[in-house]
Every structure is written in C-alpha cells, then in structure tokens.
Amino acid sequence: METGSPDTAGEARGERRDEPVWTGLPRDLLRMRRLLLVVWLAPLTLGTGLLLGLLCGPAWASFALLPLALLLWGWPMLGRNWASWRYAERADDLLISRGVLWREETIVPYGRMQLVEVTSGPVARHFGLASVQLHTAAAATDALIPGLEPAEAERLRDRLTELGEARSAGL
Amino acid sequence: MTTPGTDTDVPIEDGKQPVVEQRLHPVTPLRRAWAPVAVLIGWAVHDPDQAQRQLTRLTTTTLLLGLAVCVVGGALYGFLTWWFTHFAVTETELRIRTGLLFRRTVHIRLERIQAVDITQPLLARVAGVAKLKLDVVGTDKKDELAYLGEGHARALRAELLARAAGFAPETAHEVGEAPVRQLLHIPARVLAISLVLTGATWGSLAAALVVPPFLWFATHSLWTVLATGLPLLGAAGASSVGRFVAEYDWTVGESPDGLRIDHGLLDRTHETVPPGRVQTVRIVEPLLWRRRGWVRVELDVAGSSNSVLVPVAPREIAEAVIGRVLPGVTVPAELSRPPRRAGWCLPFWWRGYGIAVTDAVFVSRHGLLRRSLALVPHAKVQSVRLEQGPWARFKGLADVHVDTGANKTVTAGLRDAQEAAELLRGQAERSRTGRREALPDRWMV
Numbered sequence: 058m059e060t061g062s063p064d065t066a067g068e069a070r071g072e073r074r075d076e077p078v079w080t081g082l083p084r085d086l087l088r089m090r091r092l093l094l095v096v097w098l099a100p101l102t103l104g105t106g107l108l109l110g111l112l113c114g115p116a117w118a119s120f121a122l123l124p125l126a127l128l129l130w131g132w133p134m135l136g137r138n139w140a141s142w143r144y145a146e147r148a149d150d151l152l153i154s155r156g157v158l159w160r161e162e163t164i165v166p167y168g169r170m171q172l173v174e175v176t177s178g179p180v181a182r183h184f185g186l187a188s189v190q191l192h193t194a195a196a197a198t199d200a201l202i203p204g205l206e207p208a209e210a211e212r213l214r215d216r217l218t219e220l221g222e223a224r225s226a227g228l
Numbered sequence: 229m230t231t232p233g234t235d236t237d238v239p240i241e242d243g244k245q246p247v248v249e250q251r252l253h254p255v256t257p258l259r260r261a262w263a264p265v266a267v268l269i270g271w272a273v274h275d276p277d278q279a280q281r282q283l284t285r286l287t288t289t290t291l292l293l294g295l296a297v298c299v300v301g302g303a304l305y306g307f308l309t310w311w312f313t314h315f316a317v318t319e320t321e322l323r324i325r326t327g328l329l330f331r332r333t334v335h336i337r338l339e340r341i342q343a344v345d346i347t348q349p350l351l352a353r354v355a356g357v358a359k360l361k362l363d364v365v366g367t368d369k370k371d372e373l374a375y376l377g378e379g380h381a382r383a384l385r386a387e388l389l390a391r392a393a394g395f396a397p398e399t400a401h402e403v404g405e406a407p408v409r410q411l412l413h414i415p416a417r418v419l420a421i422s423l424v425l426t427g428a429t430w431g432s433l434a435a436a437l438v439v440p441p442f443l444w445f446a447t448h449s450l451w452t453v454l455a456t457g458l459p460l461l462g463a464a465g466a467s468s469v470g471r472f473v474a475e476y477d478w479t480v481g482e483s484p485d486g487l488r489i490d491h492g493l494l495d496r497t498h499e500t501v502p503p504g505r506v507q508t509v510r511i512v513e514p515l516l517w518r519r520r521g522w523v524r525v526e527l528d529v530a531g532s533s534n535s536v537l538v539p540v541a542p543r544e545i546a547e548a549v550i551g552r553v554l555p556g557v558t559v560p561a562e563l564s565r566p567p568r569r570a571g572w573c574l575p576f577w578w579r580g581y582g583i584a585v586t587d588a589v590f591v592s593r594h595g596l597l598r599r600s601l602a603l604v605p606h607a608k609v610q611s612v613r614l615e616q617g618p619w620a621r622f623k624g625l626a627d628v629h630v631d632t633g634a635n636k637t638v639t640a641g642l643r644d645a646q647e648a649a650e651l652l653r654g655q656a657e658r659s660r661t662g663r664r665e666a667l668p669d670r671w672m673v
Contacts, residue, residue, distance in 0.1 A: 149660050160621070162614040164656040168663060169610045194365065194530065195610035195631035227669040228342065228365065228507070228530050228608075228633040 077145035077152050086204030087139040089184040091132060098128040144202055149224065151191065151217065153200055165200045168224035169193045173214045177207070189213055194228055247323070249314040253357050253375045256313075257306030315373055317387060322362060324371065334371055338392040339669045340364045342505050343532045346381050346498040353496060360384060363532040365633075389485045389500065394670030408481040408488050411549055414540060419475055422524075422540035425516040429468045436460040475539040482552055484672070489537065497534075504667035505529050506553055507608045507634040509537065511546065513599040525550065528634035554605055560584040560591055569623050570642035583640040583651075588662075590630055590655060592640045602638045604630055606655075606662030614652045616645065628652055 106121030137157045145152040154162040170191055177187035187210040191200035205213065272279040286294075313326040324334045343363040352358060357375035361367075376384065382405065390403040423429055440457035447453075476493035486502035508528040517523065523546050525538040537553065538546050547559045563582030570578040580596035590609070593601040609630055616626040626648035628640040643651060 150656055158618045160614075160616040160626075162652060163611060164613070164652060165611045166609075166656065166660055166663070168660075193610040193631070194633040194635075195637070196635050197613075197629070197631045197637045198611040199613075200611065226607075226663045226666065227340075228505075 077147055079143040079145045079152075079154070082139060082142045082202070082204050083186065083206055083209075085184045085186055085206075087136060089180060089186065089204070090135045090139065093180070094128060094131050094135060098124045098131070102128065142203070146213075146216070151200065153202060163198070163200050165191050165193060165198060166224070167217060167220040168226045170217060170221040170225075173217050173221075175210050175214050177210075187211075189217075191217065247316045247318050249316045249325075252310060252313055252315075252373060253377050253380070254310070255355050255357050256375050257303065257310045259306075259375065317384070317391070319391065322388065324373070334367075336362050336364050336367065336371070338388060339394075341388070341392045341502060342530050343502070343534075344385050344388060344500045345532075345534070346385060348378075348492075348496040350494045357381075362388070363529065365531040367531060385500065389502065392502065392670065393485065393672035395672060406483040406485040408483045410479060410481045411552060412478075412480040412538060412541060412545060414475070414478040414538070416476060418522075418540055419472060419478070422517065422522060423468055423472055425520075426467075426514060427516065429464075429471075432460070432464040432467045436464040471539075475536070478539055480538060480549060486671075487537075487553055489534070499532075499534055501527075501529055501532075503671045504669075507604070507632040508636050508638065509550055509554060509603045511543075511550075511559065511601040511603075513601075515597045527553070528632065528636050530633045530635075532634075550603070554589065554603065557588045557603065557605070558586070559601070559603070560586055563591065563593055566625070566642040567644050570625055572623050573620055573625060573642055578642055581641050583643070585651075585654070585658070590638065590640075590658075592630075592638050594639070594641065604632055604638050605666075606658040607666035608632050609655065609659035609662075612652055612655045612659070614648055616648075621645070628655070630655060 102121050102124045105124060106118045109120055110118035138155075141157050141160075142153075142155045144154070149168075150164050150166045152162065152164055154160075171194055172192045174190045174192065175187050176190070181187065181204065185206060186204040187207045188204055189202045189210050192198070193200075202213075308328050309326070312328050313324070315322065315324045317323075320338055322336045322338065324332075324336075326332050341362055341364060345361045345363065346358050347361070348358045352375060355375075356378050358378050358381040359372050359374040360376055360381045361372035373381075373384075386403065386405045387400055389406070390400040395403055436457065439460055440453045443453050443456060473493045474495070475491055478491040479489070481488035481490070483500075486500055486505070489497075489499040489501070491497055506527050507530055510526040510528075512524045512526060513522075514524070517540070521543050522540050523538075523543050524536070524540055525546050526535050527537040528535060538549055541549070550559060551557060563584045566578055566581050570581070574581075577596050580594055580599065582593040584591040589603045589605050591601065591603050593599060610633055611631045613629040613631070614626055615629065620626060620642070624645045625642050626645045628643060628648050628651050630638045630640070632638065640648075640651065
C-alpha cells in the first residue's frame with residue numbers, strides 16, 4: 058500500500074488503458090491525521106473529566122466519555138478512510154477513488170487540466186506531506202490527492218503539466 | 229451617428245503594423261448622467277419624511293447650487309472616463325484600456341471567444357448606439373464596450389469574428405458580416421400562449437393577488453401590504469410580461485460564424501455563438517406544454533449569461549435546430565431507465581430518470597412533471613465522477629456525474645452499480661476520442 062519510488066513509477070504506470078495501476082497514499086498521512094485526532098480529543102477528554110469531576114461531582118464527569126468515544130471511534134475510521142484513497146495515472150487521464158461509506162471515483166483527462174496546485178501546511182510539512190489538486194474549467198471537478206511525499210507530489214505535478222500540455226484542448 | 233471616436237495611432241513596440249486605438253461613441257458619457265439623480269430619488273423614496281424635511285430647509289439658491297455641482301461633476305466624470313477609455317483590435321487580441329485613477333488594461337484573446345453579444349437597451353436604440361461584449365471565460369460586466377455606434381458595433385463584431393475564425397489579418401477588415409440563414413422565428417401568439425401555459429406565471433400572479441389582501445385583513449397596515457405586495461407584483465410582471473418582452477421576436481439563424489440569436493421587444497439583443505462553443509443543450513418540457521408538443525431549449529456556453537436557445541417551439545423543429553447547433557446529433561427517442569429497485573432510493577420520481585449514450589452525445593433525463601433532457605457532446609466533458617452513498621450501495625445503485633466547462637453538471641441518477649462503473653470508464657474513453665475529432669478553436673482554418 059506504500060507509494061512506489063518516483064524513479065520506477067513512470068514505467069510501471071498506466072501505459073495500458075484497461076488496467077489502472079492504483080497507488081495508495083503514504084502512511085505518514087494516516088499518522089498525521091491520527092496524531093491530530095489525539096492532540097485535539099485527548100486533552101478535551103481529560104479537561105472535561107477533571108473539570109466536571111471536581112466542580113459538579115463524579116457522575117457529571119462521565120460526560121468525558123463522549124470525546125473519548127469519538128477518539129476511539131475515529132482512530133479506526135481514519136484508518137479505513139486512509140486505506141480507501143488511491144489514485145492511478147493512465148495514458149490519458151488521472152483516476153482518483155476514495156470513500157468508505159460515500160464512495161466517489163473521479164476521472165480527469167489530462168487535456169482538460171487548467172492548473173495543478175501543490176499545497177502543504179505547517180503540520181503537513183513537518184510530516185513531509187503535500188497535497189495535489191487538479192483544476193479544470195468545471196468547478197465541480199474535485200480531483201484532490203490530500204497527502205503525498207513532496208518528491209512524489211512534484212513528480213506528479215510535473216508529469217501532469219507535461220501531459221496536460223501535450224494533450225491540451227480548448228473548452 | 230456611426231462615427232467612432234477620434235482615432236490615435238500608437239506604434240507597437242515589436243515594430244509590426246501599428247495598433248489603432250479607438251474611443252467609444254461620444255454619447256457614452258451620458259449613460260452615467262442619470263446616476264446622481266437615481267441616488268437622490270432612491271434616497272427620497274426610501275425615507276420620504278426625512279426627504280420632505282430636508283427639502284423645506286433648503287433655500288432655492290442652495291438647491292440650484294447643489295444641482296449645478298451635481299450636473300457639472302457628473303458630466304466631468306462621464307467625460308473623463310470616456311476620454312480615458314480606449315480599445316484596439318490587434319491580430320490576436322482585443323485590448324481595452326480604461327480608468328482615470330485606477331488604470332485597467334484587459335487583453336482578450338480572440339481564439340478564446342465563446343460568444344459575442346451586441347445589446348441595445350431602449351434608450352440606446354433611440355440614440356442609435358449599442359453595447360458589444362465578448363464572452364470569454366473570466367470576463368465580467370465591465371469588460372464590455374459600451375457604447376459604440378450601431379453600424380460600428382456590427383462592423384467590429386464582424387471583424388472580431390473574422391479574426392477569431394482565423395482569416396488572414398489583412399483581409400479580416402473586408403470579410404464583412406457572414407450571411408445568415410434563418411432557422412426559426414417564434415410568432416408572438418405562440419410565445420404568449422406558452423407563457424399562459426407556464427405554471428410559474430400563474431403561481432407568481434396568484435401569490436401577488438392573494439397575499440396582499442390576506443395581509444390587509446391580518447394587520448391593517450398599509451405599509452406592510454405595500455412592502456410585500458409590490459415585490460410580488462414585480463415578480464409576477466417579470467415572469468409574465470417581462471419574459472414576453474425579452475423573448476419577443478425570437479429569431480435563431482445560422483451563419484458560417486456560428487449561431488445567431490436575436491430577440492427583444494424594447495431591449496434588442498443579438499448574440500453570436502461560434503461553432504463548437506456549446507457545452508450543454510437541455511430540452512425542457514413543462515407539463516402543460518406536453519399536449520401541444522412544445523418544448524423549450526436551453527444551452528450553456530462557457531462565460532455567457534444567456535441560456536435560452538429556443539423559448540418555445542414544437543419538438544420536431546426544436547430537434548432540427550439542435551441538429552444544426554450540435555452537428556450530427558440526433559436526440560435519442562429511447563432512453564434506458566434505472567432498474568426497478570431505484571424506487572427504494574427515490575420513490576415515484578425515479579421513473580423520470582433515463583440515460584442514453586450515442587456516438588456524439590451523453591444524454592440524461594430527469595423530472596417527472598417538468599421533464600428536462602440534457603445533451604452533452606463527448607468532446608465537452610471536463611471530468612466524470614461516480615458517487616455512491618451507503619443506501620444506494622445497499623441497493624446496488626450509483627450516480628454518474630458528467631461535468632462540463634460551463635460549470636454545469638449533468639447527472640445520470642440511480643444506475644445499476646455495475647453499469648455505472650462501465651459508464652464511468654466508457655465516458656472517459658469517449659470524451660478522449662471525442663476531443664480528437666472536435667473542431668479547432670479557429671473554425672475557418
């Protein structure tokens with residue numbers, strides 16, 4: 058499920074049209090999301106428990122179970138969601154598939170690409186991640202890959218722009 | 229009144245032929261003359277008591293002085309904006325240079341033209357002038373050329389279209405207007421009947437007639453009744469009389485430069501859509517029109533505000549027009565319905581759904597009472613998406629969305645999951661091959 062290394066990826070991927078070669082997202086993305094979940098919810102659990110327990114009595118402290126339950130439920134959910142994300146570069150288009158309960162699959166032809174955007178916030182940068190988004194003339198196109206290693210993100214960006222130029226078409 | 233403003237020659241830096249800059253029509257400054265007056269009237273209507281009190285306090289001299297300042301200031305502003313607005317047509321671009329304090333320069337690439345509109349509001353018709361607007365993705369209201377002399381606007385449109393079509397720059401002047409062959413003209417009687425048979429007309433009229441008396445009995449406050457009644461009346465007027473006035477004398481024509489749409493009773497609009505610019509065509513069939521076999525045809529062009537191709541016409545004629553707009557396209561008669569179990573996801577309305585895929589277009593229908601059939605040429609598809617919620621997955625169904633460049637999405641709802649997956653792949657494949665066969669941006673090359 059790990060990303061292929063950038064140098065071999067080009068040949069391995071997508072010259073045959075029928076069989077897309079899927080790539081998952083890096084494990085660091087899952088690690089980052091789980092860390093964020095814990096960072097937000099663990100202090101909330103402790104804070105609610107202590108505050109209500111000291112001020113109102115131990116019965117009220119059971120409200121702290123709510124964020125705790127969210128934390129325990131969110132941990133595997135993030136894992137499932139992370140595992141559901143994957144993308145594939147084919148000869149003429151990019152495929153992105155995602156979602157567990159609400160599944161979505163997007164196909165964007167390279168020739169339709171108006172711009173490719175690579176972004177990474179401070180936390181994502183610390184984990185060595187960057188997200189790649191494709192924009193077409195239709196605003197409804199939601200081709201976003203939320204976390205990639207920067208080298209892979211740059212390779213993808215360059216490849217997409219290159220293919221986009223080669224296959225570009227008017228509106 | 230067809231003289232363009234004074235021409236000034238500005239040599240271009242790369243030493244090619246000089247770019248001739250032109251000014252707008254000298255009547256232009258007057259179009260802003262009413263603005264201060266409108267502001268005053270708006271204020272007076274908004275707060276009549278206050279206006280009365282202020283008015284009595286003013287002496288005649290201050291009133292005249294204020295008026296003089298307003299008029300001179302308005303005239304000066306109008307004149308200066310006119311003086312500092314230039315436009316020029318180069319080999320590949322239309323350049324507009326404007327602004328008194330904040331300079332603004334727009335270069336519009338001619339091969340990106342999606343449509344050209346010439347509009348004439350009533351007063352502009354009296355003065356013999358017209359507005360010209362190039363629809364390119366991203367341009368907005370202020371990128372129009374208002375006003376030009378009527379003849380000058382037509383000549384400029386012909387020249388812009390000739391250059392966009394790819395005629396040699398030297399001959400672009402002389403090509404002139406392409407001949408138009410009329411495809412369709414809608415008689416006023418048919419238009420009036422169609423509006424009478426539209427639910428929205430009666431709905432807004434009923435609301436305007438029922439709500440104010442009801443409010444009067446409830447509150448006995450004249451202001452409340454007026455404040456709700458007037459907007460309701462306005463909406464009723466806009467949806468009946470307003471639509472009639474706007475869609476009066478609707479003419480669709482065909483020329484080598486593309487589709488021509490002319491309409492309007494008071495404000496005239498002439499739109500030209502070059503070949504290969506139409507992103508989506510929709511055939512809408514309201515319930516009450518069905519017995520007469522009438523339909524309304526809407527179209528989407530990227531960056532254009534107009535969305536009506538034919539306000540009302542018999543189905544066969546409308547389909548013939550669509551055949552001219554999207555060459556080689558026939559509207560499929562048979563659509564494939566979603567499977568019966570779709571009723572669990574969307575009871576009753578699922579019967580209105582249907583799709584078809586032909587060599588040239590993706591077709592999807594929805595709506596039970598007011599049927600709407602959307603056609604997307606394969607070459608215009610920007611992206612394809614498949615969506616499946618938990619309940620739909622339980623029932624083995626999925627939706628396929630097709631996004632087009634005019635920011636419209638056409639959905640094939642509630643298809644069998646297996647079929648939807650094939651549709652997704654197949655549509656991506658068809659759009660890829662469709663794009664290769666599409667017309668070039670410069671349609672005369």
